[in-house]
Amino acid sequence: MAEAVRAARRAQGLDWADRSTWADTLRGADAAYLVYPSDVGAPDAPGAVGPLAREAVGLGVLLSSRGEERARPTEEAPRGSGADWRVARAAWFAQNFSEGPLVAGLRESGELVFPAGDVREPPPTASRAWEVPPIDVRDIADVAAVTAGDRYAGQAVTMSGPRLLSFGEAVAEISAAAGRALTYRAVSARQYGGDPAGFGVPDGEVEFLVELFESLLDGRNSHLSDGVQQVLGREPRDFSEFAREASAAGVRKV
Structure with missing residues (x-):
């Protein structure tokens, strides 16, 4: 059965820096696919992905970068959130x-x-x-x-x-x-x-x-x-x- 997918980005009201926008973005979703944009400031990614995962407990696949050590703290962020997480390293x-x-x-x-x-x-x-x-x-x-x-659940998949x-x-x-x-x-x-x-x-x-x-x-x-x-x-x-x-x-x- 095909899954219904909707975009969640600034044009649709999501603002990583404004947590008040997160709930409306996540409402009604069964899973969230997260990509933290570099123009927001990639070093801040763990501080945003972790809290968003806590708000979306039970949801989530995180897109990460293959071979990029800077991405590891962001991968770790959902693990302590209680979220049912996965990581896709591309x-x-x-x-x-x-x-x-x-x-x-x-x-x-x-x-x-x-x-x-x-x-x-x-x-x-x-x-x-x-x-x-x-x-x-x-x-x-x-x-x-x-x-x-x-x-x-709880796994990381690395692909090329x-x-x-x-x-x-x-x-x-x-x-x-x-x-x-x-x-x-x-x-x-x-x-x-x-x-x-x-x-x-x-x-x-x-x-x-x-x-x-x-x-x-x-x-x-x-x-x-x-x-x-x-x-x-x-x-x-x-x-x-x-x-x-x-x-x-x-x-x-x-």
Whole structure:
């Protein structure tokens, strides 16, 4: 049977900083899927997720980041709340290549500038490749729906796409699908910080992103995780499928 889903974000009245908005957001829900937005201030996430979980006792799947140590305090926050919690740890979203400020340059000028090198392991270092197994957000949603069941209560599921790609390889696949010349240029995390700032991303979020990428670009995520296969009993969607569909939808301004 299909589940009824409703969005809970600022446009619908949810304000992480205003607890008086939480009850109306949660009313009538059987489960809540929580993603704490970085522009609110990611270091504050544990202080918000924990209290929200206590208000929503009996509800909840929390989306976390694979290989990100800063996410661990937020994962711990619901555990002491009495909530029936689960954690879904996801690799880099495939959709990060089609929307948001990270790829504004790719859409506008045909060039993706990002602090991920293009040399494969070994050894992983901050100056070498950051290979990622991009995961389609639809797979994350499918996993979240299944893990909301009793069987997965109190568990963390780690998931990724089916294969490793460097950023150069990912952009090449997008270029082929779009029929448009697209390129990738590697820079340092600090050099990269000027790009999102130029597209209007707030200074605090820019600094957070720079520090995050500086800490993650060490090869720790250059591996696959089988959470999708374990939970759904099928392979995750391949990045090539995402590239074809996004291009057909005109996401890349072909």
